[in-house]
Every structure is written in C-alpha cells, then in structure tokens.
Amino acid sequence: MFELDWQGRHTLNTGAATAVTSALAVSSLTYVSGVDPLWDAGIAAAGALGSVLAGARSGHLPATLTYRAGLWAGAGAWSWWAAADGPPWSWPCLAALAGGAAFGRLTWNAIGRHESAEKLRRRKAAWDAQEAARQERHDAWGEQWKQRLARITKLEGCRIVAIQPWAANTGYTVEVELPGGATWNQLKRFEEALGSDLRLPEGCGVEVAGGRRKGTAIIRVATVNVIEQTIPFPADLSPTSIDDEFAIGLHKDGTYAKGSLAFQCGLGIGDTGSGKTNTLNVINAQLVRTVDALVWHIDTTGAGLSLPWLTSWAIDGTHQRPVIDWTAPTLDEARALLTMAIQIIEARKRRYQQVMRQANDTKLPVSPEIPAIIIVVDETADLPRDIKGMIETVMNTGRAVRVRVKVSSLRATTDSVPVAVRKRAKWRWGMYVTDPEELAYLFSGYQKVDPSDAPWPGCGFNAYNSTKPRPCKAFQLTPQRMDRIAAAVSARRPVLDKISCEVPHGRYYPSRWARVLPRLYEGEQLHAVTRPYTAVPVVPVPTAAPQSGPAPASGAVPGGPGAGIRPGSPEWNRLFPRRGDATTPAAPEEKPAAPADPPDGRLRLVVNNTDRPQNPPEAPPEPPAPAHSDPAPAQKPEPPRPPEQAKPTSAEPQPTAQDAAMRLVLDAGPDGTGPSRMEADLKAMGYSTHRTTISGWLRLWAAAAEVFQMGSGTQTYYVHRSYVSGRPPSA
Numbered sequence: 001m002f003e004l005d006w007q008g009r010h011t012l013n014t015g016a017a018t019a020v021t022s023a024l025a026v027s028s029l030t031y032v033s034g035v036d037p038l039w040d041a042g043i044a045a046a047g048a049l050g051s052v053l054a055g056a057r058s059g060h061l062p063a064t065l066t067y068r069a070g071l072w073a074g075a076g077a078w079s080w081w082a083a084a085d086g087p088p089w090s091w092p093c094l095a096a097l098a099g100g101a102a103f104g105r106l107t108w109n110a111i112g113r114h115e116s117a118e119k120l121r122r123r124k125a126a127w128d129a130q131e132a133a134r135q136e137r138h139d140a141w142g143e144q145w146k147q148r149l150a151r152i153t154k155l156e157g158c159r160i161v162a163i164q165p166w167a168a169n170t171g172y173t174v175e176v177e178l179p180g181g182a183t184w185n186q187l188k189r190f191e192e193a194l195g196s197d198l199r200l201p202e203g204c205g206v207e208v209a210g211g212r213r214k215g216t217a218i219i220r221v222a223t224v225n226v227i228e229q230t231i232p233f234p235a236d237l238s239p240t241s242i243d244d245e246f247a248i249g250l251h252k253d254g255t256y257a258k259g260s261l262a263f264q265c266g267l268g269i270g271d272t273g274s275g276k277t278n279t280l281n282v283i284n285a286q287l288v289r290t291v292d293a294l295v296w297h298i299d300t301t302g303a304g305l306s307l308p309w310l311t312s313w314a315i316d317g318t319h320q321r322p323v324i325d326w327t328a329p330t331l332d333e334a335r336a337l338l339t340m341a342i343q344i345i346e347a348r349k350r351r352y353q354q355v356m357r358q359a360n361d362t363k364l365p366v367s368p369e370i371p372a373i374i375i376v377v378d379e380t381a382d383l384p385r386d387i388k389g390m391i392e393t394v395m396n397t398g399r400a401v402r403v404r405v406k407v408s409s410l411r412a413t414t415d416s417v418p419v420a421v422r423k424r425a426k427w428r429w430g431m432y433v434t435d436p437e438e439l440a441y442l443f444s445g446y447q448k449v450d451p452s453d454a455p456w457p458g459c460g461f462n463a464y465n466s467t468k469p470r471p472c473k474a475f476q477l478t479p480q481r482m483d484r485i486a487a488a489v490s491a492r493r494p495v496l497d498k499i500s501c502e503v504p505h506g507r508y509y510p511s512r513w514a515r516v517l518p519r520l521y522e523g524e525q526l527h528a529v530t531r532p533y534t535a536v537p538v539v540p541v542p543t544a545a546p547q548s549g550p551a552p553a554s555g556a557v558p559g560g561p562g563a564g565i566r567p568g569s570p571e572w573n574r575l576f577p578r579r580g581d582a583t584t585p586a587a588p589e590e591k592p593a594a595p596a597d598p599p600d601g602r603l604r605l606v607v608n609n610t611d612r613p614q615n616p617p618e619a620p621p622e623p624p625a626p627a628h629s630d631p632a633p634a635q636k637p638e639p640p641r642p643p644e645q646a647k648p649t650s651a652e653p654q655p656t657a658q659d660a661a662m663r664l665v666l667d668a669g670p671d672g673t674g675p676s677r678m679e680a681d682l683k684a685m686g687y688s689t690h691r692t693t694i695s696g697w698l699r700l701w702a703a704a705a706e707v708f709q710m711g712s713g714t715q716t717y718y719v720h721r722s723y724v725s726g727r728p729p730s731a
Contacts, residue, residue, distance in 0.1 A: 019075060020101045027079040027088040037083035044076020064115045071104050138163050145174055145219075148197055153190045155182055161216070168254040170224035171204070176217045184210045184217035194219070203228050205252070205453060209468060222252040227459045227473035233285060233481060237488050242293035242372045242402075246286035248279060248429070248462070249474040257462040257472035259427045261287070261374050263363070265395050266406040267422060269442055270431030275458035279431060279474045280305060280378065280408055281482060284324075288489050293372040294325040294496060296337060298387075303329040303520055305378045312483040314517055317527030319490035326512050329519060331384065336508050336541035338390035341375060341403055342703050343503035345394065346696070348401035351499050364401045371494040372402035380409045381416035386705035388418060393703040395424040412438040430469070431460035443469045507539055514538045657687040661697055665707055665720045672710055672717035 082088035142160035157179035203225030247256035270276025513533035
C-alpha cells in the first residue's frame with residue numbers, strides 16, 4: 001500500500017508546482033466567493049513575514065531573505081489581480097502565473113550559489129581575523145618568552161617556534177629553537193626561576209624537556225593545578241590487550257600518565273597515606289580489563305592488595321569467576337606461586353617454539369588461549385631473601401614468554417628494593433615521599449626530582465618507556481567502583497594454558513582457592529559461586545625449610561628433584577672430603593703421597609670412581625713401560641698420581657650428580673664457578689651431565705637463594721650463599 005512521506009523535503013520543481021497551485025487555488029476561491037481580493041494580498045504578506053523569520057533562524061543571509069519575501073509578494077500581487085479581473089483560470093492569468101513560477105525556479109539556484117559563496121567569504125574573513133589575532137598574541141607571547149629566556153637563562157637569540165594552548169585550557173606548550181651550541185639541559189635548571197617569573201599559582205609549574213631534534217626545547221607551562229583535583233577512574237571498561245598501553249592518571253598538562261607490563265617490569269613506591277594502594281588498584285583495574293593476561297598477587301601483609309577484588313565474588317557472589325587468578329597471602333604460598341612461575345617460564349620456552357616461529361617473533365604472542373602472567377607484589381621489604389631471589393629470576397628470564405612482575409614498596413631503599421629489581425623495572429612510578437634521596441634512588445639519573453612538585457595524596461611521578469619522571473595524579477578508585485569493574489570483566493577473564501598447568505608445581509594450582517579463601521575470610525560464609533574452586537581436594541604447598549643450617553644439595557624447591565646426601569653429613573664428607581682431609585686407602589702396593597695443599601685452602605674433589613683419572617681428559621697419558629723392563633724399584637720415584645678412594649660398599653650412599661654439582665659450587669669458594677667448568681669437573685668425576693642441565697640447576701638454586709649469580713652474559717658465574725653472606729661454608 002502506498003504511504004505518504006510527510007517528512008519529505010521539496011525539490012525545486014515540486015516547490016514551484018506547490019507555489020503555483022496554491023496561488024491559483026486561493027485566487028479562485030476569492031473570485032468565486034466574492035470576497036475582497038485584498039485578502040489575497042494580506043495572506044501573501046503573512047507568508048512573506050513567516051518565510052523571513054524562518055530563514056533568519058536558519059542563518060540565511062539578508063539577500064536571500066529579501067528574495068524570498070519578493071517571491072511571496074509576487075504571488076500575492078498575482079492572486080489579487082486574478083481575483084479582481086478574473087477569472088483566474090483565464091489564459092492571460094495562467095500565462096502570468098506560469099511566467100512568475102518559471103522566474104522563481106530559474107533564479108533560486110543563482111541565489112543559493114550567491115549565498116554559499118558569501119558565507120564562505122565571510123568564514124574565511126573571520127578565520128583570517130582570528131589567525132591575525134592569534135598571531136598577534138603569539139608574537140607578543142613569543143617576544144615575552146624571548147626576553148624572559150634572555151633575562152633568566154642568559155641565552156640570547158632564542159627563537160619561539162610555536163606556542164600551543166592545551167586542549168583542556170589548563171596551560172600551554174612553548175617550542176623553542178635554541179642558539180647554536182645550547183642544549184635543553186641548560187634551560188632545565190631554571191624551571192623554578194621561570195615559574196616564579198610567570199607568577200604561576202601554587203601547584204603549577206614549568207617543565208623543560210628536549211624537542212623533536214637537537215637544539216630545540218619544549219617548555220610546558222601549567223596554569224591550572226590539575227593534579228590537586230580528584231580525577232575519577234574512566235567509565236570505559238571495554239576489552240583491552242596486555243600489549244596495549246594503559247593510563248593510571250593525568251599529567252599536569254592533562255595528558256595521560258601511561259604504563260605497560262607487556263614486555264617490561266614495573267616498580268612503584270609510596271609512603272603511607274601517599275595513595276600507593278589506590279595506584280596499585282588502578283593498575284589492577286587496567287590489568288583485569290585485558291582478555292589475554294592473568295593477574296597473580298603476592299601480599300603477605302594481609303592480602304590487602306587482593307581482598308577488594310575478591311570480596312564481591314567470594315562473599316557477595318556478584319559474578320561467577322574471580323578476576324584475580326591467584327593470590328599468595330603467606331610466604332609458603334608465595335614460594336609455590338613463584339616456583340610455578342619459574343617452571344612455566346622454562347616450559348613455555350621449550351614447548352612454544354613452534355608458536356613463536358609461526359609468529360616470526362622471538363617473543364611469545366599472547367592470546368586468551370595462551371595468556372600472559374602478571375605477578376603484582378606488594379611490600380617487598382618484609383619478604384625473605386629466597387623469595388626476593390625468585391622474583392629477580394622471574395624478572396630476568398620471563399620476558400620472552402610473557403611472565404612479568406610489578407613490584408611495590410613503602411620505601412625506595414636497597415633493603416626494600418634490591419638493585420637488581422630496580423634495574424629490571426623499566427616502568428617506574430613513585431608517590432609522595434619525604435626524602436628526595438629515595439626518588440633519586442628510584443629514578444636513577446634524574447637527581448632533580450623534587451617531592452614538592454607532587455605534594456598531595458594520590459600525586460607522584462611517572463617514568464615510562466625511558467622518559468623523564470613527570471608529576472601526575474592517579475585516578476581515584478573507590479571500593480564500589482572496584483566491585484562494578486570486577487562484575488563487568490569477570491566473564492571475559494582468560495584461563496591458564498594447558499602447558500603451563502602441566503609443570504611440576506602445577507599440582508598446587510587447582511586447589512589454590514581451597515587453601516587461600518578460608519584463610520582470607522575466616523569466620524565468614526563463602527558464596528556458592530566459589531564452590532567449583534573450593535570443593536576440590538586440597539594439596540598443601542610445601543613448607544619452607546629453616547633458613548639456618550646446611551641447605552639440601554638440591555637447594556631449589558622444597559620437595560624438588562635431586563634430594564640426595566646433605567652437605568656436612570659424614571657420608572658427604574667421606575665421599576667429598578676437603579683438601580688435606582683426604583686419606584689414602586690401604587693397598588698391597590706402595591703408592592706415593594698426595595700432593596701438598598695449595599696455600600689458598602681451597603677444597604679438592606676426590607674421585608669416587610677408581611676407574612677414571614682425576615686429571616682432565618686432555619692431559620697426555622703416561623707412556624707405557626717397555627715389555628722387557630723389570631718392575632721399578634721401590635727407591636725410584638714415580639710421577640705423582642691422584643689419591644684413590646676405596647670403592648663404596650653397596651650399603652654406602654652414592655651421591656647424585658646434582659649433589660656433586662652443589663659440592664662443586666661449595667668448593668669454588670668466593671671466586672665461584674660456572675656451568676662449563678662444572679660440566680668438565682663432573683665428567684672427570686664420572687658423571688655425564690650436560691651443561692644445559694647444570695644451568696637449570698643453577699637457576700633453581702639462584703631462585704631459592706642457595707647460590708647467587710654474579711656478572712652477566714659470558715662472564716656469569718655462581719657463588720654459594722655461605723661466601724656471599726660472609727659465613728663459613730656449611731659443609
């Protein structure tokens with residue numbers, strides 16, 4: 001069925017036809033009814049007035065309004081004439097009406113083109129006037145800045161290239177071209193003086209940075225104190241990727257303070273009451289928005305880092321899955337978590353080679369099927385040395401397979417943040433602290449970071465991607481907002497991939513919430529949505545061995561492989577005696593005495609296998625005696641041979657290769673040893689252990705802080721903890 005479109009617009013032809021038929025109808029009605037024809041003129045005048053008013057509201061030019069009023073006047077005059085001298089349908093009247101309609105139809109386009117050209121000309125004139133005024137202001141500003149720089153910094157000949165106001169109207173940026181030989185660092189030390197000369201409000205300041213090329217500088221001037229205000233967390237909760245940068249707050253110029261944990265580790269500090277916890281929650285919120293990254297927490301001071309993100313799930317049941325994949329509130333749980341992370345790093349490097357080859361990349365591409373793992377650690381100062389060593393191992397080895405760490409602490413000191421952790425963290429942020437020395441330690445190389453530039457709670461400094469630390473204000477995140485975020489992103493959180501779950505410590509992973517939730521919510525009723533995670537057989541994590549006393553030779557992980565004879569035991573000392581303690585077993589024939597001990601008091605390995613020589617394989621063998629010669633007389637000296645040890649009986653314990661490798665590290669003393677040297681020594685002792693296996697043992701021992709890695713690259717070697725800590729060896 002045909003439907004009328006009452007919203008349609010007239011074309012030129014339909015408009016002309018409508019005008020003709022309307023005029024003819026009005027004049028005919030007037031003529032037939034005998035009404036005074038002046039009523040037609042009145043109707044036309046009313047139409048002209050309405051058309052002018054409507055055109056003025058639409059922004060038409062006066063010439064166009066006059067033209068429209070003229071068309072109405074012509075229609076009214078024709079209607080009055082046709083009704084008075086009628087009839088209107090006579091040929092003279094119809095010819096006059098057709099002529100007027102044709103005139104209006106043909107002149108309408110010309111009037112429209114004239115109006116468009118005139119509007120364009122007026123806009124251009126306004127733009128030119130605006131540009132002239134802006135250039136005038138720019139020239140005035142530029143001259144002021146040129147004189148200011150010459151007066152304060154003593155740099156003559158500076159050229160002001162551009163002055164750009166900020167979008168939020170909170171300040172402006174000045175681009176300066178410096179005279180020959182000058183650098184932007186020469187302006188940097190005058191930031192306070194420039195701010196004072198500008199008479200900026202409290203909390204506003206001047207920042208100087210390098211320009212796009214040498215010999216230029218960027219001067220950012222904040223005229224409104226943005227970082228003093230409360231900035232709520234953005235409402236956008238759309239899915240993101242761990243490969244994307246994310247914002248944690250705003251800089252003084254209104255731009256986002258960004259960071260990323262895709263390939264870099266992070267480090268943050270902040271004194272009590274500075275807003276450090278809020279900033280960590282902002283980072284957590286941005287991490288849980290991702291669809292290809294799992295979030296693991298380590299907080300042994302009460303799990304305050306995790307509880308705001310778990311309570312809405314564990315107690316209220318607002319969503320089906322936890323947004324935090326694993327949290328470690330105890331030291332034993334933290335050891336299990338970090339050990340599994342180290343094992344995942346090794347497993348992913350071996351078993352995802354094809355995935356990396358298909359992506360033509362040396363780094364593992366992440367996806368919801370193979371998610372990245374981000375470990376967020378809070379309050380590192382109270383963590384024992386072995387856990388700090390594991391954190392360093394993850395930071396050193398996990399980049400290629402997308403296992404990264406975010407560390408935070410109350411203070412930026414060597415006892416709270418080890419140097420190795422600080423050097424590995426390429427993204428650093430620091431909230432308000434009282435001692436500028438701590439910010440200097442955090443942002444090494446930027447000694448001019450002043451805490452007074454960010455004195456309010458929630459303010460701090462952000463340095464990402466090798467940029468200078470800049471003042472910023474973190475977004476504010478309230479508990480109710482965190483609950484809504486957790487409920488919104490819960491359904492799209494990824495799960496751990498199968499290969500990562502199959503590592504040895506993966507047996508503790510399925511029952512993680514069955515161990516942790518009853519501890520976190522002691523005395524409270526867990527919601528039914530947690531039942532799939534808690535109604536599983538609980539596998540207790542290993543309990544750490546005491547720190548004092550001799551460490552097991554395997555030294556790596558509680559319950560790990562290679563647990564053998566303990567250093568210091570009688571069996572160990574008999575099988576691996578110190579130099580000077582070795583005794584030559586009785587034999588039916590006389591043997592020469594062992595060579596004297598060297599002056600440094602090093603330990604010497606005594607071979608347990610009597611069929612293998614102690615000397616390296618490349619040493620030339622003794623020439624055989626002639627067949628006709630008699631046995632050598634007793635008084636004739638023989639070349640010294642290494643002392644041999646009686647073969648152990650079947651009841652005596654035989655040391656494993658891993659135990660012997662630990663003994664090699666002990667024997668090396670403070671000078672240490674490396675995988676290649678240990679491989680040769682183990683082969684001389686009768687073990688066929690490959691260098692790759694030895695390197696794996698050393699990494700595990702380093703993670704457990706049994707040995708310490710020294711040097712880097714080809715100069716890497718390992719020293720036993722007894723020598724690093726200054727205590728004598730435990731064996």
